[in-house]
Amino acid sequence: MSQTIANTHTTHADQAHGHDDHAHGHDPHVAHHFDSMAQQFDSAKLGIWLFLATEILFFGGLFVAYAILRMRNPEVFSYASHYLDTIMGGINTCVLILSSLTMALAVRCAQTNRRGGLIVCLVLTFMGAIGFLVIKYFEYTHKFHDNLVWGSSFYVPPHDAEGHAEAMALKTAPVAATAIVVKDPTLFAIPDLAAKPAVDVSAVKSASVGPSGMARANGTPAPEQAAAPAPGKLEEAHPGTHLEDTKLPPNTHLFFAIYYCMTGLHGIHVVAGMGIIAWLTWRAVRGDFSSKNFTAVDTGGLYWHIVDLIWIFLFPLFYLIH
Amino acid sequence: MTTIQLPSPGAIPDTIEGRPASDNYLTHTRGILSWIFTLDHKRIGVMYMWSVLGAFLLGGTFALLLRTELLTPGPTITASADTYNQWFTLHGAIMVFLVIIPSIPAALGNIILPIMLGAKDVAFPRLNLFSYYLWVTGAVLCVVSLAMGGFDTGWTFYTPYSTTTTAGGVIPVLTAAFVLGFSSIFTGLNFIVTVHKLRPPGMTWFRMPLFLWAIYATAIIQVLATPVLGITLLLLIVERTVNIGIFNPSMGGDPVLYQHFFWFYSHPAVYIMILPAMGIISEIIAINSHRAIFGYRLIAFSSIAIAFFSFIVWGHHMFTSGQSALMNTLFSAISFSVAIPSAVKVFNWIATLYKGSVSLTTPMWYALSFLFLFTIGGLTGLHLATLSTDVHLHDTYFVVAHFHYVMMGSALIGMIGGLHHWWPKIFGRMYDERLGTIACWIIFIGFNVTFFTQFMLGSQGMPRRYYDYQPEFQVYHVISTIGSYIMAVGFTLTAISLFGSFFNGKKAPANPWGGRSLEWQCASPPPFDNFAKAPRVGDCYDFSVVHWDPKLGGYRVDESNDPEVNPAAQGTKAAH
Numbered sequence: 001m002s003q004t005i006a007n008t009h010t011t012h013a014d015q016a017h018g019h020d021d022h023a024h025g026h027d028p029h030v031a032h033h034f035d036s037m038a039q040q041f042d043s044a045k046l047g048i049w050l051f052l053a054t055e056i057l058f059f060g061g062l063f064v065a066y067a068i069l070r071m072r073n074p075e076v077f078s079y080a081s082h083y084l085d086t087i088m089g090g091i092n093t094c095v096l097i098l099s100s101l102t103m104a105l106a107v108r109c110a111q112t113n114r115r116g117g118l119i120v121c122l123v124l125t126f127m128g129a130i131g132f133l134v135i136k137y138f139e140y141t142h143k144f145h146d147n148l149v150w151g152s153s154f155y156v157p158p159h160d161a162e163g164h165a166e167a168m169a170l171k172t173a174p175v176a177a178t179a180i181v182v183k184d185p186t187l188f189a190i191p192d193l194a195a196k197p198a199v200d201v202s203a204v205k206s207a208s209v210g211p212s213g214m215a216r217a218n219g220t221p222a223p224e225q226a227a228a229p230a231p232g233k234l235e236e237a238h239p240g241t242h243l244e245d246t247k248l249p250p251n252t253h254l255f256f257a258i259y260y261c262m263t264g265l266h267g268i269h270v271v272a273g274m275g276i277i278a279w280l281t282w283r284a285v286r287g288d289f290s291s292k293n294f295t296a297v298d299t300g301g302l303y304w305h306i307v308d309l310i311w312i313f314l315f316p317l318f319y320l321i322h
Numbered sequence: 323m324t325t326i327q328l329p330s331p332g333a334i335p336d337t338i339e340g341r342p343a344s345d346n347y348l349t350h351t352r353g354i355l356s357w358i359f360t361l362d363h364k365r366i367g368v369m370y371m372w373s374v375l376g377a378f379l380l381g382g383t384f385a386l387l388l389r390t391e392l393l394t395p396g397p398t399i400t401a402s403a404d405t406y407n408q409w410f411t412l413h414g415a416i417m418v419f420l421v422i423i424p425s426i427p428a429a430l431g432n433i434i435l436p437i438m439l440g441a442k443d444v445a446f447p448r449l450n451l452f453s454y455y456l457w458v459t460g461a462v463l464c465v466v467s468l469a470m471g472g473f474d475t476g477w478t479f480y481t482p483y484s485t486t487t488t489a490g491g492v493i494p495v496l497t498a499a500f501v502l503g504f505s506s507i508f509t510g511l512n513f514i515v516t517v518h519k520l521r522p523p524g525m526t527w528f529r530m531p532l533f534l535w536a537i538y539a540t541a542i543i544q545v546l547a548t549p550v551l552g553i554t555l556l557l558l559i560v561e562r563t564v565n566i567g568i569f570n571p572s573m574g575g576d577p578v579l580y581q582h583f584f585w586f587y588s589h590p591a592v593y594i595m596i597l598p599a600m601g602i603i604s605e606i607i608a609i610n611s612h613r614a615i616f617g618y619r620l621i622a623f624s625s626i627a628i629a630f631f632s633f634i635v636w637g638h639h640m641f642t643s644g645q646s647a648l649m650n651t652l653f654s655a656i657s658f659s660v661a662i663p664s665a666v667k668v669f670n671w672i673a674t675l676y677k678g679s680v681s682l683t684t685p686m687w688y689a690l691s692f693l694f695l696f697t698i699g700g701l702t703g704l705h706l707a708t709l710s711t712d713v714h715l716h717d718t719y720f721v722v723a724h725f726h727y728v729m730m731g732s733a734l735i736g737m738i739g740g741l742h743h744w745w746p747k748i749f750g751r752m753y754d755e756r757l758g759t760i761a762c763w764i765i766f767i768g769f770n771v772t773f774f775t776q777f778m779l780g781s782q783g784m785p786r787r788y789y790d791y792q793p794e795f796q797v798y799h800v801i802s803t804i805g806s807y808i809m810a811v812g813f814t815l816t817a818i819s820l821f822g823s824f825f826n827g828k829k830a831p832a833n834p835w836g837g838r839s840l841e842w843q844c845a846s847p848p849p850f851d852n853f854a855k856a857p858r859v860g861d862c863y864d865f866s867v868v869h870w871d872p873k874l875g876g877y878r879v880d881e882s883n884d885p886e887v888n889p890a891a892q893g894t895k896a897a898h
Binding site for chain 2: 031033034043046047050051053054058060062064065069072150152251254257258260
C-alpha cells in the first residue's frame with residue numbers, strides 16, 4: 001500500500017516537474033489546475049451531471065405541485081386537458097426528440113473530427129428548438145385568445161371591451177383559421193354568466209368573438225340568440241368557449257396555472273439551450289472542437305437531452321390525461 | 323524524496339520553494355482588477371470572507387436594534403410594530419442567506435479546501451467567481467428591496483401573508499434569495515467535483531481531513547436541496563405577481579404546500595450551516611490536542627449520515643400545521659434519529675480531548691465553546707422534536723433560543739473559530755492571542771446570557787416575532803438584551819484582535835498550531851498556485867511527526883522516520 005502511494009506520487013511529481021519546465025507539449029485546452037485532459041473531461045462530465053440533477057430537482061418541485069393539485073382536483077385535470085391541442089403537443093414532442101438525435105449526432109461528429117457534420121447537426125438542433133418554440137407560441141396565443149389562462153382572469157370573458165375585441169379578433173384571425181375549425185360562429189358568443197362570480201355580466205352579454213362580435217363592433221346589434229345558445233349545443237362547443245360549459249369544474253384555472261408554470265419554465269430552458277447551441281456552433285465554425293477536445297459539445301448535448309426529457313414527461317402529464 | 327521544502331532553520335526564509343518569500347497569492351498580481359476578475363480560489367474566498375463579514379455586521383446591527391426595542395413592553399425605540407417586523411425579517415434573511423450559509427463553505431472552504439486537498443484550484447474556477455458575483459447580486463437585491471419599501475414576512479416567507487402583504491420589497495428579496503440559492507448550488511457543485519476529481523495521488527477518501535468530509539457532505543445538501551428552494555421562491559414570485567392561486571386556499575390552492583416546499587430546502591439548509599462548522603471543530607480539536615482524532619471514520623460517516631437524514635425530517639417544522647398524526651409521528655421519530663450521528667461526533671471530540679496535550683489557543687477556546695453550545699442546542703432540539711412538548715413550545719422564544727444555539731452558538735462560533743484557526747495561513751499574520759481569547763470568553767458569556775434566558779421566556783409562553791409583550795416577561799427581555807450588548811463587545815474585541823494583526827501582528831510561521839494536513843505544509847500566506855510540486859500526502863492526523871521548532875516559531879513535520887519517505891528507516895524498522 002505504502003509502496004503504491006510512493007510510486008504514484010513519483011509519477012505525479014514527475015508530471016508536475018515536466019509541467020513546470022514546459023518540456024513536453026502542453027495541451028492548450030487543459031486548464032492549469034488539471035493534470036491531464038482526461039481529468040478535465042471527467043470533471044466536466046461529473047459537473048454537468050450534478051447540474052442536471054439540480055435541474056431535475058428544480059422541476060421536481062413543480063412535478064410535486066402538479067401531483068398534489070391533480071390528486072386533490074382530478075376532475076379539473078381530466079376536464080381541462082381537453083383544451084390542450086394534442087396534435088400540436090405531439091408534433092412538438094417529435095420535434096424535440098429529433099433535435100435530441102441531431103444533438104447526439106453532433107457529439108459523434110465532434111468525436112470523429114467531422115467539423116462539417118458537427119456544424120450541420122448543431123444548426124439542425126437549433127432549428128428544432130426554434131420549431132418547438134414557434135409551435136409553442138401558436139399554442140399559447142390560441143390559449144390566450146380563448147382566455148385559457150391562470151388565476152381569476154380565467155373566469156373573465158376573453159374580450160370585454162368592444163374595440164379591444166375587434167382588434168383581437170382581427171389580429172388573431174389567421175391563427176384561429178389554421179388552428180381551429182369554426183363550425184358555427186354563434187357558438188363563440190358568451191352566454192349569461194350571472195352564476196359565475198367576478199364576472200361583469202353586462203360586459204359578457206355585449207361582448208362576443210368572431211363574426212358576430214365584429215359585426216357588433218361595426219355598429220350592428222349582436223344577435224340575441226348568440227347570448228343564450230341552446231344547452232344541447234354546449235357540449236359540442238369548441239374548447240375556446242370554456243365559459244359556456246356547464247360542466248366547468250371549480251378551480252379549473254389551477255390546471256392552467258401549473259400548465260403555464262411548467263411549460264413556461266421548460267420554454268425558458270429551451271431558450272437557454274438555444275444560446276448554448278449557438279455558442280457551440282460559433283466555436284465549431286471557429287474550429288475549436290476535435291476528437292481531443294469535445295467536452296463542451298458533450299456537456300451542452302447532455303443539457304439539451306435533459307430539456308427534451310423534461311418535455312417528454314410534460315407532454316403526457318398535460319396533454320394525454322383522458 | 324521529500325517534496326515539501328520546509329523553510330530552512332533560521333527566522334523567516336528569503337525563498338520558499340525557489341520563489342521569493344514575498345511572492346504569495348496576495349501579492350502575486352496587483353491592482354483592483356486582478357481581484358475583481360481573479361479566478362484564484364483563495365482570492366475569491368477572501369472576497370467572500372470580507373463580504374460575509376460585512377453582511378454579518380449589518381445583520382448583527384439589526385439584532386441589536388431588535389433587542390433594544392424589546393427592552394420595554396410597547397414602543398421603545400420605534401413606535402411602529404411594522405418597522406420591528408421589518409427588522410427581524412431583515413435580521414433573519416441576512417443572517418441565513420447572506421451570512422451563515424455562505425460563511426464556511428464559500429469563504430473558508432474556498433480558501434482552504436483545495437490546499438487541504440492538495441489541488442491547485444477548485445474544478446471550475448470561472449463558475450466559482452460567477453457564484454461570488456451571484457452572492458453580490460443577491461446582496462444588492464436585498465438593498466434594492468429595502469429601498470422599495472422593505473419586507474415584513476419573516477425570513478420564511480410563509481403564504482398567504484407573503485403574497486398579500488403590502489410591503490414593496492417582497493419580490494426583490496425573493497429574487498435575492500433565489501439568486502443566492504444558485505450561488506450556493508454552484509459552490510457545492512464545484513466542491514463535489516473538486517473532491518472527486520482533483521485529489522492528488524495518495525489522497526484517498528480516508529486520508530482526507532474531516533473538514534473536507536464535512537464540506538463534501540454539505541455540498542451534497544447544497545446541490546440537492548437548494549433547487550427546490552429555487553422553484554418554491556419562483557412560484558411565490560409568480561403567485562404574488564400574477565396570482566396563480568397554487569398557494570392560495572381561496573382559489574383552490576394550498577398554503578401548507580408552500581411550507582412543505584420551503585422546509586424541504588430549509589431544514590437541510592440548517593445542516594448546510596452546521597456541518598462545515600463540525601468539520602472545523604474536528605480540525606481544531608485534533609490539532610490543538612496534538613492527538614489523532616478519535617473515531618475518524620465514524621466522524622466522516624456521521625457527516626454523510628446527517629446529510630442523508632437532513633432530507634427526511636422537514637415535517638418537524640410543521641407539527642401544528644394540520645399534518646396527519648401519522649406524518650407527525652414519523653417526522654418526530656426521524657428527527658430524534660438525527661441526534662445519533664450528532665452525538666457520535668460530540669463523543670468523538672470529547673474522546674479526542676481525553677489524554678490529549680491540549681493547547682488552549684484562541685481557536686481551541688472557540689472549539690470548546692462550540693462543544694458546550696452545540697450540546698445545549700442539540701438537546702433542546704429534542705424537546706421540539708417531541709410532539710406533545712412542541713405544541714406548547716412551537717413559535718415561542720424557546721424555538722428562537724434553540725436555533726440560535728445551533729445557528730449562532732454552533733455554526734457561527736465554529737466559523738469564527740475557523741477564522742482564527744486559518745487566519746495566520748490566509749494573511750500570514752498572527753493576531754493577539756490574549757485579546758482573541760478574552761473576546762471568545764466575552765462572546766461565550768454574552769451568548770448564554772442572551773439566549774439561555776430565551777429558553778425560559780419561551781417555556782413560559784412568550785411568542786416569537788412579537789413587538790409587544792406582557793410586563794411579567796420584561797425582566798427576561800432586559801437580561802437577554804444586556805447579553806446581546808455583551809456579545810457586541812466581544813465581537814468588537816475579536817475584530818480588533820484580527821484587524822490588529824495587520825498592523826502589529828508578527829509574521830506567521832507556515833505551521834503555527836502543529837497541524838499535519840496539507841495546508842500547513844505550504845507557506846503562510848500560500849503561494850499563488852498552492853503547490854509548485856505535488857505535495858506528499860501523509861496521515862493528516864498522525865501528529866507524532868510534528869515537532870515544535872523554536873527557530874521557526876512554529877511546528878515542522880519531520881517524516882524522516884516514515885518508511886514511505888525514507889526507505890532506510892523501513893530497514894531499521896524491519897531490524898527491530
